[in-house]
Amino acid sequence: MAARASKTxxxxxxxxxxxxxxxxxxAAWLTGSAAMLSEAVxxxxxxxxQALLLYGLKRAARPADAEHPFGHGLQLYFWVFVVAVLIFGIGAGLSLYHGIEKVRHPQPIENVYVSYIVLGLAIVFEGCVWVVAFREFRRSQGNFGWVSAIRRSKDPVVFTVLLEDSAAMLGLAAAMAGVFLSQALDLPVLDGVASIIIGLILAITAAFLAYEAQSLLTGEAMAPEERAEIRRIAALEPGVVGINEMLTMHFGPREVLITLSLEFSEQLSAIDVQNAVSSIERRIRTAHPEVSRVFVESQSLLAHRTAALARLPQTADARSQNLAEAPSETATKQRLQ
Incomplete structure (x- = not known):
């Protein structure tokens, strides 16, 4: 359902x-307006x-294979990053270039009424698209503010389109103001200033998108409250006496990997532990359908910390000292996270 909404x-x-x-x-050809040309670009x-986002959705939907055992969901985040680079490199770059050239060599706008007509129609069209994107965004926003909802979202398609359209609406307002003021005040240079403003709007939008895309691309965890709920599910399972470690990572908007290192009661048999693991996996997937894989490791706290210390780049003497300071097996029985 979410994928269909994103495509819509x-x-x-x-x-x-x-x-x-x-x-x-x-309109840019008829009027010679730099702001209009920037808007066209x-x-x-x-x-x-938008074509790249569709391509990214198609690539991300491919099933897992031997070369990509966790699927291709990260492809979507990569193409969102490419979109941000294009907005900055082409959109912002050309707008700034045309604006600076118009400021240096101002020329009166011809057939100015054409600019008003086209900009008015563009505002109507962009407004309709913005409303569609905003409605989809609101469905997943929850009680969070705009920035918080975007930062928390693991599906970048809707908020990418929403940010693009928001930047477009601001750009149209700047272009309209530039055309009007350059004509009303007989200052053609203001048309170039409007183009520069459009370039800056695009640059800021691109920088924000690039920051969010790189964060998703390098592996974001689930939201804090979701991680807390998964810990609660694991802790409430009979026979679990401690949670050594929990790691989560989004491989896509609806593809989450969870690894759990749990300590089970010594009274449990191997079959009991196996049943408990199956129960934990089932309950996690019921509560969070986006979780595609759950890996549970049965390990005492002492064994877990010993393994963790062994992975650290330490000298043999330092590792021996850390092992000596590790908690005893008896101490591990007194905790439950």
């Missing part, structure tokens, strides 16, 4: 930006970005 948002943005880009190029980049 992308298709709406793709259609809208294609129509808007064509109209803006025509902006819409072209957005159109290409």
């Amino acid at each position: 948002v992308i298709y709406a943005a793709l259609l809208g930006n294609t129509l808007i880009a064509l109209s803006k190029y025509g 902006h819409s072209t980049v957005d159109t290409g970005n």
Whole structure:
């Protein structure tokens, strides 16, 4: 359901930006407006970005194989990062270039009414696409603010389109103001200033998207409250006396890996431990359907810390000292996290 919703948002943005880009190029040719040309480039980049997001969704949906045993979900995060680079490199770069050139060599805008018509239509089209993206975003936002919801989201498609469209609406407002003021005040240089403002808006948007994409691409954990709930599920299982370690990682919006190192009661048989592990996995997947894999390790706290210390790059003397300071088996029975 979430994947279909993401595609609906992308298709709406793709259609809208294609129509808007064509109209803006025509208006830029007729008027000679640098701000209009920057907006045309902006819409072209957005159109290409939507195509890349669709491609990323297709690549991420491929099943796991021998070379990618955890699936291809990270492909989506990679293509979102590419989108951010394109917004910055092409959209922001060309807008800043055209704006600076227009400031250096200002020229009056011709057929200014064409700019008003096209910008007005673009605001209507972009507004419709923005509403579609905003509604989908609100469904997953919960009680968090905009920035918090974006930072917590592991599905970047909807908020990427929403941020692009928000930047587009701000860019259109800047272009409209630039065209109006350059004509009303007879200062063609203001058209170039508007183009520079559009470039800065795109640069800020790209930087934020790139930051979020790299965080997802390098492996984000589940949200803190979700991790706490998984710990609670494991701790409530009969026979579990301690949680040594829990690691989680998103390999995609709906692909989560969980590893648990648990200490079980010595009174449990091997079959009892096996049944407890199966029960924990089942309850975790019921509570969190996005969890695709759960790995549970049965290990005492002392054995877990011994293994952890052995992995550290230490000298033999330091490792022996750390092992001597590790808690005893009796101490491990007194804890339950």
